[in-house]
């Protein structure tokens with residue numbers, strides 16, 4: 001009977017692995033190389049946090065706390081800065 005049970009268990013654990021979807025994989029990578037709170041360049045001490053589907057990097061944990069206190073405002077600033085950065089890369093001709 002053991003020979004029958006073992007493949008069944010293997011199949012179960014395999015399908016479990018496939019079903020397990022790591023939430024971090026869906027997060028949008030942080031588009032900037034500066035801290036959204038202080039404007040400091042991010043270095044090896046940068047703190048990376050994931051909020052829902054958004055990844056945000058900070059120069060230090062204090063800035064992460066400030067971001068968390070005012071997410072809506074900082075999210076807007078990040079999006080604006082990311083758009084400006086993307087625009088710079090393409091060339092400034094298509095500006096509004």
Ligand SMILES: [Zn+2]
Nearest residue numbers: 038059060063
């Ligand atoms: Zn900081």
